[in-house]
Amino acid sequence: MSVPAPAFLPSAADAAAERPVLEVDGIWKKFGEHDVLTDVSLSVRRGQTVCILGPSGSGKSTLLRCVNWLERPDHGHVYLSGQRIGFRPVSELPMSQAELAQIRARIGMVFQHFNLWPHLTVLGNLIEAPIFVQRRLRDEVIAEAETLLDKIDLRDKRDVYPARLSGGQKQRVAIARALAMRPAVLLFDEATSALDPELVGEVLGVMEELAQDGMTMVVVTHEMGFARDAADEIVFLDHGRVVEVAPPEKFFEAPETERARQFLQRYGAAPRAGLARRRSQRGVE
Amino acid sequence: MINEFSIVWAHKERLLVGFGNTVTLSLLATVAALALASPITMALMAQRRPVRALARGLVDGMRCIPFLLLAYIVYYALPTLGIRFDNWTAGLCALVIYNAAYIAEILRGAWASMPREHIEAGLAFGFSGLKLYRRIILPPIVLACMPVLGNQMIQIIKDSAFLTIIAVPELTHEASAIQSMYYVPFAAFVSAVVLYWVLCRLVELAVAGVERRARARR
Numbered sequence: 001m002s003v004p005a006p007a008f009l010p011s012a013a014d015a016a017a018e019r020p021v022l023e024v025d026g027i028w029k030k031f032g033e034h035d036v037l038t039d040v041s042l043s044v045r046r047g048q049t050v051c052i053l054g055p056s057g058s059g060k061s062t063l064l065r066c067v068n069w070l071e072r073p074d075h076g077h078v079y080l081s082g083q084r085i086g087f088r089p090v091s092e093l094p095m096s097q098a099e100l101a102q103i104r105a106r107i108g109m110v111f112q113h114f115n116l117w118p119h120l121t122v123l124g125n126l127i128e129a130p131i132f133v134q135r136r137l138r139d140e141v142i143a144e145a146e147t148l149l150d151k152i153d154l155r156d157k158r159d160v161y162p163a164r165l166s167g168g169q170k171q172r173v174a175i176a177r178a179l180a181m182r183p184a185v186l187l188f189d190e191a192t193s194a195l196d197p198e199l200v201g202e203v204l205g206v207m208e209e210l211a212q213d214g215m216t217m218v219v220v221t222h223e224m225g226f227a228r229d230a231a232d233e234i235v236f237l238d239h240g241r242v243v244e245v246a247p248p249e250k251f252f253e254a255p256e257t258e259r260a261r262q263f264l265q266r267y268g269a270a271p272r273a274g275l276a277r278r279r280s281q282r283g284v285e
Numbered sequence: 286m287i288n289e290f291s292i293v294w295a296h297k298e299r300l301l302v303g304f305g306n307t308v309t310l311s312l313l314a315t316v317a318a319l320a321l322a323s324p325i326t327m328a329l330m331a332q333r334r335p336v337r338a339l340a341r342g343l344v345d346g347m348r349c350i351p352f353l354l355l356a357y358i359v360y361y362a363l364p365t366l367g368i369r370f371d372n373w374t375a376g377l378c379a380l381v382i383y384n385a386a387y388i389a390e391i392l393r394g395a396w397a398s399m400p401r402e403h404i405e406a407g408l409a410f411g412f413s414g415l416k417l418y419r420r421i422i423l424p425p426i427v428l429a430c431m432p433v434l435g436n437q438m439i440q441i442i443k444d445s446a447f448l449t450i451i452a453v454p455e456l457t458h459e460a461s462a463i464q465s466m467y468y469v470p471f472a473a474f475v476s477a478v479v480l481y482w483v484l485c486r487l488v489e490l491a492v493a494g495v496e497r498r499a500r501a502r503r
Binding site for chain 1: 402403405406407408409410411412413414416420421424425428501502503
């Protein structure tokens with residue numbers, strides 16, 4: 001299975017200024033009395049794959065949802081290509097729903113439970129937002145969507161409704177749906193956690209290829225093999241705090257903190273068979 | 286009795302014209318009530334409390350008024366306020382307002398029980414406001430409550446019979462006219478009943494057809 005060259009178009013300004021595509025700067029989030037995120041920061045440069053690891057309930061998903069403002073952080077800033085999310089420049093007033101929507105359209109998201117729109121066919125799911133949110137030309141969008149379907153090997157499911165797909169197929173469609181938006185960064189929220197074990201591989205395969213092709217990605221996952229092979233950087237979260245940030249070799253071979261060591265032991269961090277491509281082969285450093 | 290039916294048969298054109306008017310009235314009312322229900326539903330689910338309260342008041346108000354009384358008000362009472370409709374328009378308006386309230390409540394229920402994930406995906410992909418409602422929320426909830434909406438359409442057909450009291454020439458009105466002219470109550474009314482029954486069966490069949498296709502999308 002081969003996968004699309006990334007459909008995103010990095011702006012020239014990004015490359016010139018080398019400003020990270022995504023910056024999370026000291027965000028805090030409370031649900032009632034419970035501190036879910038405490039002073040979390042991270043930054044993702046263009047073409048990087050950052051994996052966020054951590055035990056269940058450590059705030060990983062909330063962190064992702066704070067990035068595109070599906071959850072509103074209590075404090076802290078999030079920047080997409082230098083533009084602050086959630087607040088207008090200069091006036092610092094909160095953005096309207098329409099302004100937020102414009103920014104969200106530049107951030108792709110893949111959900112744990114796929115969240116495909118059930119009333120639309122596979123093709124319909126891919127073209128809905130490019131046509132109605134980005135207002136791109138229908139013919140052009142359909143042509144691009146069909147190429148994406150070829151790449152995820154689901155061209156024959158073009159006119160099928162999501163209810164007729166397997167979990168793995170649904171998630172591949174969900175990834176293609178996000179790519180059809182040509183996002184600046186792609187967020188994966190435990191994209192394989194809801195899948196039967198035998199279907200995990202086909203989705204991880206697509207994600208691996210995307211990482212190799214230089215898509216900018218933030219991946220919340222429990223798949224240690226994927227993190228080890230595909231990530232440029234590991235961010236380890238525990239109880240809502242960033243405990244460790246390291247390249248995968250270092251994180252998996254010689255973690256600095258006791259918490260990380262315990263975590264790796266519990267999850268058994270052996271590389272996945274079939275995904276044993278080493279980072280060195282990618283020439284990314 | 287056979288004689289009675291042959292009198293009705295001799296005036297079948299009148300009955301068929303009434304039937305045609307009932308069909309037209311019901312179809313128009315259904316389409317318009319759906320269209321009107323859609324913004325009311327949005328108001329019922331609005332963030333702002335006053336908007337919600339207003340919509341809730343309208344919906345609950347309509348559901349507590351007998352339809353007959355609403356038809357009287359639109360046709361006989363509104364002219365006092367200077368608002369005057371002919372009987373056709375008054376009848377249609379009454380049908381639309383009354384049933385839009387019911388349909389809005391049906392759609393609100395479906396929206397409230399709609400999985401949060403689909404809406405969230407809509408938000409994450411840049412939909413907001415009206416566009417989110419129209420493209421992401423409304424289509425699946427309409428599909429989800431297809432059978433109940435079919436029921437409501439049957440209700441509209443039956444409600445339209447009340448409009449005989451403001452002299453809208455629909456099926457009941459024509460049947461009643463034939464019976465009073467020739468004194469054939471049994472044959473006239475039974476004929477009308479059969480025609481109503483045929484119409485409602487057709488609606489049920491159509492809804493079942495749409496429902497089969499809707500199921501593929503759930």
